[in-house]
Amino acid sequence: MEDRPLTLVARDLRKTFRRDTGEAVEALAGISLEVRKGALTALVGPDGAGKTTLLRLASGLVAPDSGSLEVVGLDVSAEPQAVQDRIGYMPQRFGLYEDLSVQENLDLYADLHGVTGARRAEIYPRLFEMTQLGRFKQRPAGKLSGGMKQKLGLACTLVRAPELLLLDEPTVGVDPLSRRELWEIVFKLIREDGLSVLVATSYLDEAERCAHAVLMHAGKILAEGPPAEITAKAEGCCFLVKGPQGLPARSLQARLFALPGIVDAVPEAGRVRVVRQPGQLDTALEIAGLSLDTEPVEPRFEDAFMMLFDSVAEERARVSHGTIVAGGSGPHGETVVEVHDLVRMFGDFTAVDHVSFSVRRGEVYGLLGPNGAGKSTTFRMLCGLLPATGGTLKVAGADLLRAGAKARARLGYVAQKFSLYGQLTVDENLEFFASAYGLRGSGKKDRIRALKNDFALENLSDLPSGQLPGGFKQRLALAAALLHEPDILFLDEATSGADPIARRQFWGRITALSEQGVTVIVTTHFMDEAEYCDRIIILDAGKNLAEGTPLEIRQQAAMSDETAPSMEEAFIAIVERERLKRTEKAA
Incomplete structure (x- = not known):
């Protein structure tokens, strides 16, 4: 690859922003x-590493303070418009017009870029074929699934x-x-058209498939090179x-x-995958008084990523068990959510099908499925945000069809998108929500103080929540x-877009909560996060395809050559197998 010409060259590039408080970043x-x-x-790094800033500079939307950048x-x-005429940039929130159809969105972007009728006749059929959106030309963009919206955004780009194609977290929130499917399109363009692609991603398995990976932290490059070379560092x-039986x-x-x-x-098929500093594993286990079976394994790109960041990152928030003050009163093992023959109809369409x-109390339970599978609808019914069409649904001992408000008072909810008030400070958000939950006086003050301490938010009290780094936004939303x-905590894609370090910190807190008896129900598109669950259910087309522990789910999808599938491979295999059965039955 070294003999290929360059499409982007940056030299000593610097950029500083100022927060509303005047602080320079x-x-x-x-x-x-x-x-x-x-x-x-691939550009890889935690929140605040500088990935999006670099892409925005490369697209000519922001000017550097110093240094040079050729694209x-x-x-x-000197020539930002000339650069923009020759590149494509797909930001995290690509601007689709949801009231316009798929075809109208594509036509609008073609108009904006001056694409001629002859060129449209040439490229449209290929774009529709690659994205498989040809059957949905007249569908409003707002009615597309998350994955289809991303493919339409890519087609418009x-x-x-x-x-040169610049992609900023193109698969966030996508199953x-x-x-x-999205990456198959990108690889096809690279292979057949020689397209150059620079992508910022939180998915380390995506970075591992790239020709060149650049690991960033705090505006600097920690390491770069072919992923295999970086992986070898671990x-x-x-x-x-x-671990011991029962843990x-x-x-x-x-x-x-x-x-x-x-x-x-990180959990992996009932065991834990550990990456240590050289020579430190036995010493660490001895200090902790743990006697555990250990088996050496080959490193992954993610292992090397974590080693590099461990060497430079500030002390990570390591949650001590039992520090987070939670609800969860009642005996472990008691059933707290009962769903039987749950149905939800939207007109003639069955979103959830029996x-x-x-x-059980203290359990972490995962609702998994591709976009449009019915898991979000099921999730909303569990939270009391949407009534069921049929079946029975009991949460925290209350029938949501009859006593929704009573049950909701015992629930906590963390949304996929940051749902607090960005203009309010950390303290103002906590004060507002504490009052909304009915907390008053010294009890409210004590509760806010305890949670700020648990989530290391004390030094950010006066900062508007919209200006918090992504990991701290998650902490505040959870607090x-x-x-x-609450007795039951609902997490709806709560770590979507978060880097691996922030996700591990988040799950450390969830583990501490579950051990205190808080029941956690989670939806996620990160299949490695399914490993944190006691049990998971996989839905598609509104139906239950599989249920069990992460290990049992892997075993259900075991390959014929007895190769143990990853959780993502198992998920895809189960969904595709059931879809094939439906297709054959329909035929």
Whole structure:
């Protein structure tokens, strides 16, 4: 790849922004980078690393404070419009017009970019074929699934055949099947058209498939090169650890992650995958008084990513078990959610089709499924936000069809999108929601103080919540949801778009809550997060396809050659198998 010409060259690039408070934030601190033509390059890093800033500079939307930046052979600062005419940029929130149809959105972007009728006749059929949106030309964009919206956004970006494609978190909030389809389109364009692509992503498995990966932190580049070279940095440092009988993998994970010398720990098929600093695993286990079976395994790109960040990141928030004051009163094992033959109709369309399951106190239960599977509808009914058409639904001992308000008073909810008030400070948000939950006087003050301490928010009291880094937004949203000490906590794609470090911190807190008896029901498109669940259910077309522990789900999808599938591979295999059965039955 080294002999390929360059499509982007950055030299000592710097950019500083100022918050409303006047505080200076250095987004890029002397970045130097080369992106090769006809290749896929990934920008990887935690919130605030500078990935989006770099993409915005490359697209000519923002000017650097100093340094030089050439894109497709042009000086971006001197000729931003000329650069924009030759590249495509798909930001995190791509501007689709939801009242316009698929065809009308595509036509609008073609008009904006001056694409001729002859060129449209040439490129439209290919775009519709690649995105599989041809059958939905007249459907309003607002009625598309999340994955289809992303594919339409990509098609609108590609309508003028750019030389360089800039993608900022293109698969956030997209299910694994749609994510795979989106990347098939990108790889096809690279392979057949020689398109150059620079992508910022939170999915480390996506970065692992790129030709070149750039790891960023605090506006600087930590490491770059082919993913295999970066992965090799974790050689000899990765293990699978099995805990004592009866100890959930997520509980062992939280304990291991808090140990000195341990870089990373994540649940994996009932065990915990551990990454250690060189020579530190046995010492860490000895200090903790743990006697565990350990098995060395080959490193992954994600393991090396975590090792590099452990060496430079500030002390990570490691949650001590039992520190978070929560609700969850009552005996563990008691059934607190009962769903039987649940049905939800929208006109003639059946979104949820006779789904049944139950959840026990203190359990972490996952609702998984592709976009449009019915999981969000099920989730909304569980929260009391949407009435069921049929079946029975009991939450916290209350029938939601008859006593929704009573049941909702015992629920906490963290939404996919940051749902607090961005103009209000951290303290003002907590004060507002505490009052809304009926907390008063010294009880309210004590509860807010305890949660700010638990979530390390004390030093951010006066900062508007909209200006918080992504990881701290999650902390604040979770703290607000816990103010009234709910028995059941609902997490709706709560870590969507978060980097791996922030997600591990988040799940450490969820583990601490579940051990205090709080029941957690979660939807997620991160299949590795399903490993934190005691049990999961996979839905598609409104029906229950599979239910069980993460290990049982993997076993249901085991390959014929006895290769153990990853959770994502198992999810895709189960959904595709059931869809094939439906197709054959319909035929």
